[in-house]
Amino acid sequence: MAIEERPAKTAKGVPIDFEEDVIQRRPVTTQAGLGGEEMPTRPSALANDDNMVFTTVANLVNWARSRSPWPLGYGLACCAIEMMATAGPHHDLSRFGAEVFRSSPRQADVMIVAGTVTHKMAPRLRRLYEQMPEPKWVIAMGNCASSGGEFWDSYATLQGVDTVVPVDVYVPGCPPRPEALTEGVLRLREKITRGG
Amino acid sequence: MKRSPEAAELSTEAEIRQIQEGAQIELPVIEDEGLETEELILNMGPQHPSTHGVLRLVLRLSGEKVIECIPVMGYLHRGLEKIFEWRTFHQGIRYADQSDYVSNMLNEHAYAGAMEAIAEIDVPRRAEFIRTIVDELSRCAAHLIWLGTYGLDVGATTPFLWCLRDREEILDMFEELCGSRMNFNYYRPGGVLYDFPPGWVSKLERFLDRYQKHIEEDYVRILEGNEIFLERTVGVGVIPSDVAKAYGLTGPMLRASGVAWDLRVDRPYSIYPELQSMKPAVYQEGDAFARYKVRVQEMRLAIALVRECIAKLPGGTVRARLGHVWKCPKGEAYYTVEGAKGEVGVYMISDGRSPNPFRAKMRGPSFHNLQIAPWLLRGRLVADTVAILGSMDFVLGEVDR
Numbered sequence: 001m002a003i004e005e006r007p008a009k010t011a012k013g014v015p016i017d018f019e020e021d022v023i024q025r026r027p028v029t030t031q032a033g034l035g036g037e038e039m040p041t042r043p044s045a046l047a048n049d050d051n052m053v054f055t056t057v058a059n060l061v062n063w064a065r066s067r068s069p070w071p072l073g074y075g076l077a078c079c080a081i082e083m084m085a086t087a088g089p090h091h092d093l094s095r096f097g098a099e100v101f102r103s104s105p106r107q108a109d110v111m112i113v114a115g116t117v118t119h120k121m122a123p124r125l126r127r128l129y130e131q132m133p134e135p136k137w138v139i140a141m142g143n144c145a146s147s148g149g150e151f152w153d154s155y156a157t158l159q160g161v162d163t164v165v166p167v168d169v170y171v172p173g174c175p176p177r178p179e180a181l182t183e184g185v186l187r188l189r190e191k192i193t194r195g196g
Numbered sequence: 197m198k199r200s201p202e203a204a205e206l207s208t209e210a211e212i213r214q215i216q217e218g219a220q221i222e223l224p225v226i227e228d229e230g231l232e233t234e235e236l237i238l239n240m241g242p243q244h245p246s247t248h249g250v251l252r253l254v255l256r257l258s259g260e261k262v263i264e265c266i267p268v269m270g271y272l273h274r275g276l277e278k279i280f281e282w283r284t285f286h287q288g289i290r291y292a293d294q295s296d297y298v299s300n301m302l303n304e305h306a307y308a309g310a311m312e313a314i315a316e317i318d319v320p321r322r323a324e325f326i327r328t329i330v331d332e333l334s335r336c337a338a339h340l341i342w343l344g345t346y347g348l349d350v351g352a353t354t355p356f357l358w359c360l361r362d363r364e365e366i367l368d369m370f371e372e373l374c375g376s377r378m379n380f381n382y383y384r385p386g387g388v389l390y391d392f393p394p395g396w397v398s399k400l401e402r403f404l405d406r407y408q409k410h411i412e413e414d415y416v417r418i419l420e421g422n423e424i425f426l427e428r429t430v431g432v433g434v435i436p437s438d439v440a441k442a443y444g445l446t447g448p449m450l451r452a453s454g455v456a457w458d459l460r461v462d463r464p465y466s467i468y469p470e471l472q473s474m475k476p477a478v479y480q481e482g483d484a485f486a487r488y489k490v491r492v493q494e495m496r497l498a499i500a501l502v503r504e505c506i507a508k509l510p511g512g513t514v515r516a517r518l519g520h521v522w523k524c525p526k527g528e529a530y531y532t533v534e535g536a537k538g539e540v541g542v543y544m545i546s547d548g549r550s551p552n553p554f555r556a557k558m559r560g561p562s563f564h565n566l567q568i569a570p571w572l573l574r575g576r577l578v579a580d581t582v583a584i585l586g587s588m589d590f591v592l593g594e595v596d597r
Contacts (some may be wrong), residue, residue: 074243076250077272077593078297078378081341085367088360096370103244121271124242150291154283156275175378 058195065109065135066192069185072108072132073101074125076115079142079175083114092179098185105131110188111165112181116144116151117158137168137192139184146170149177235263237257238578244269244429246347247590248585253569265573266582267566272386273596280556285311285385285524285546288556292542293379295558296594299338299536301330303558304383309383309465310544310556313529322512323387324467325505329400330373330382331466331533332498332505336407337366338536339491342589343415345487349586350428358414360555365403372396385524386516397506404499411495417530419488433572433584436482443568446561447538448494449588451478452486459534473500491589523551537561537589560594 075083086093093099102108105128117125129138140161143149148159161167168191171184225561241252250271256264276295282290292307293300305327312319319327340359347355367377372393374382382389419425435445440453450457458476460468468474479486526548532541545554565588571585572588573581 047535078294080249081298081378084341084345085360085364088364089357090361090364116272116274118271118273120273121242124271128243150294151274151279154275154279156273 003094027182062193062195066189068097069098069109069137069188069192070100070102070107071098071139072105072111072128073103074111076121077119077144079114079145080111080180082175083112083141083181085182086178091182093182093185094184096182096185096189105129106133108132109135110137110139110168110185112139112141113145113161113165113167114141114175115130116149117161117164118156119158120156122158123163125161126164137188139169139171139181139188140167141171141181142176143172143174146172149174215329237463241579242268248590249595250440251566251585251590251592251595253573253585255573255578255579255581257411260577260579262573262576262578262581265511265570267569269348269566269596270591271596272592275553276597280553282552284551285522285553288553289383290379290381292558293381293558294571294593296338296535296537296540296562296591296596298341299334300380300536301334301382302338302379302533302540304380305466306531306535306540306542306558307544307556308383308385309531309533310542311524313531313543314527314544314546315385315524317386317516317518319350319387320513321467321510321515323514323516324389325509326388326392326514327383328466328468328471329502330370332524333369334365335536336495336498337363339495340366342491342536343419343488346586346589347419347425350425352419352422352425354418355415358410358418362407362410365407369396369400369403370542372399374529384515385522386518387514389515391514397509399504401506404502407477410476410498411492416492427484428580428583429488429587430483432484432580433576433587434481434483435568435572439568439571440482443571444564445538445568447535448487448490449476449538449565449568451476452490453482454478454480459532459539463532465531465533467505471501471504473497473504484583487589524548524553532559535561537594538565557592558597560597562590562592562594563597566590566595 045058058170072081075081085091086099087099098110105111109128109132111127113130129136136162140146144151144157145161146167148154148157151157158164169184169188171180176184236257238255238257240252240255244251252268252271254266254268255262274294276291279291283291289304289307292303295303311317316326340363344356344359344363347353347359351573352482361381370380371377373396374380374389423441435449435453437453437455440450440455445453446457456476456478459465460474461476475497477497479489479493506523526546528543528545530541530543532539534540540561541559543555543557543559545556547554569588576584
């Protein structure tokens with residue numbers, strides 16, 4: 001059994017930090033096109049055998065979920081243009097695995113509410129949220145979706161989308177810069193990794 | 197017009213014209229089985245990728261054909277015109293940004309222009325040139341977004357990536373100019389907020405060179421050389437010039453139908469009469485492809501106009517002195533600007549006492565251009581709906597306001 005062959009140091013059940021121990025560890029194999037030289041490896045807290053990972057199922061599932069949250073392209077107003085810019089070539093959200101904007105809520109993991117939610121739109125927003133499969137998350141993008149924003153005294157708008165659906169991450173700004181939305185997606189990733 | 201199910205799939209232009217003028221479409225009958233097909237109501241939107249926002253279309257279908265189209269609006273109605281009455285004149289400029297959020301500067305121009313028309317403020321000459329430059333760049337940004345998303349509508353992903361590349365450069369320059377990528381709050385009654393930062397103009401010139409090259413070598417080549425794009429746009433959604441005028445269309449949609457109506461020429465404002473390169477783009481065909489060509493030609497025109505403005509750019513101040521506490525005098529005015537989608541107008545009433553406008557009405561071109569959708573979609577195929585709607589280029593922020 002591979003477990004019995006592990007060094008005593010790591011056999012105590014040290015909690016595994018995936019970012020540190022698994023993701024950033026490079027393979028020992030040589031890569032084509034790099035002149036055949038060996039990639040440097042950092043000493044592992046895991047077993048010497050590179051093919052082995054010890055963790056709980058919950059951690060593994062959360063980690064896998066956090067790597068590629070597919071957003072529902074729910075563009076409502078100005079923020080939708082910045083959301084498009086975030087997914088565009090310059091700010092390239094696909095670096096973080098979240099560029100697959102789905103048009104159907106049934107294929108989406110995270111709903112990015114980009115723009116002003118009016119009273120007429122709120123029931124549709126709630127219905128779309130309920131159509132998303134579990135687990136699901138919500139990013140409120142922009143001031144309007146977070147708190148009503150500059151339409152705080154309008155007779156027609158919802159004062160924050162958290163009155164209708166539970167919100168995980170609020171991204172402030174009017175509209176938020178693409179960097180801000182990227183930060184929001186990264187924060188959501190952290191939250192999902194922690195099991196939130 | 198009874199025909200077999202196979203023939204019901206396609207209809208000629210003449211038949212579509214008949215349908216649009218009131219001929220009824222009958223449901224096809226499948227004769228072998230003795231069954232009648234049912235008409236289907238298809239709800240498109242409000243959350244739909246190709247309605248460009250939150251428009252909802254209720255389509256009555258007979259097979260693949262649209263019998264009736266009812267646009268349902270109001271999903272983005274934020275009460276902008278009421279909010280104008282609750283904000284001061286200066287604060288209103290920021291809200292005018294939100295109307296057509298793709299070409300913000302042009303809305304600001306209309307709003308600030310209405311104030312200037314009431315108060316009869318003379319705008320410094322340099323400010324007029326700066327306004328023209330940012331207006332034309334904003335028009336470019338709007339048309340780039342349109343071109344990219346229209347490519348997505350008809351099934352091309354690459355133009356979207358390329359168009360956003362150029363748009364990002366425009367937004368970077370706007371950010372350097374006024375500190376924000378969108379919703380600029382740059383116009384003021386009597387001028388603009390800031391002068392150009394050092395080095396901005398030479399940066400703009402370098403960008404224009406790259407941008408012109410991208411239009412000629414990238415966008416035009418990849419779209420006009422593409423058989424699928426041509427199939428989906430040429431001859432699709434034809435608007436004759438008399439119908440276009442009857443429905444009150446403005447902007448590229450009108451000029452694609454052969455009507456030479458451009459407010460920059462026909463109702464001149466700012467410094468447009470002085471600019472030699474101002475020649476409106478007019479095409480006669482009236483189909484989706486003509487609307488595409490008008491917008492691409494407008495991007496080329498914008499480059500020429502900006503270059504001419506840079507060459508003629510005078511010195512001086514960028515903002516008229518209005519005093520510390522400026523109050524708009526009593527009066528009313530309607531000021532129009534040729535926006536990216538058509539005539540952007542602001543009708544403003546000031547009562548002379550309040551710091552807020554008594555009434556500010558925005559005429560959004562998208563709203564008026566959307567009127568033609570039920571007429572235009574009648575008798576068309578469902579698949580053409582997306583191509584036609586995309587070519588209309590409306591922004592729901594401006595439709596609902």
